[in-house]
Amino acid sequence: MSNELSLANHAVEVFYDGECPLCLREIQLLKWLDRKSHIQFTDIAASEFNASKYEKTSTQFMDEIHGRLPDGSWIIGVEVFRQLYAAVGFGWLVWLTRIPGISHALNFGYQVFAKNRLRLTGRCNAKTCKLD
Template sequence: MKSAALTLYIDGNCPFCVAEVTRLHAWDQHGRLAFVDIAEPGFDPAPLGVDPAALNRLLHGRTVEGQWVVGIDSMIAAYTLVGKGWLISPLRVPVMRPAFRAFYRAFARNRMTISRLGLKIRPACTDEKCALKIGL
């Protein structure tokens, strides 16, 4: 079996994050993405060599070659791999990247609050845990 080109380490407790992963999974017709829920009991980041707090702070992706992509770079990589890179093309504009990075960091830091404020993204989310329906 062929390895995914990119593995995304996502927060399965975050309704917004789960909705995004569900969308990416639906678009991934060629199995280029894999997903790991860092909120699952028993998840051990030690073999990855990444600080658990860092994994929870910003979206992390790891390429099949072992290279890490973080924040908007992980989003660019994921969207590109599923053929939807055009949707996030503004993130690629060099002069705008610092602003997008700052916005992303602020959003990521407040993602749970944003999700709770009525975005109603994922009705399957109950309590603090969202059920990922993509076979993680």
């Protein structure tokens, strides 16, 4: 299996949860902004999606947003959003997110969101949200 993206003109591949209403809004915006098709969109909620094809588990993909660069390297969390917005021409915004205080706040905020995403979107059940 090749770790490289299937189409050379993509700057980044994003693995998103198509059943997450908030996530889907962000993806729809990015699809609209991606007029030059620099992003490859992969829905991890699609019935044909197979996490093991990427040598990862479904839980890994569900726990935090994943992205893949053309060289096959993986990125996670806020860095995925930076790459996505850079791919659609918002490099100036990406630069702002790298400023130390802003960067730390974004990383913290995303971790809180990722950990509570299913609960926040009304998708918790005994299987998806374990109570400690």
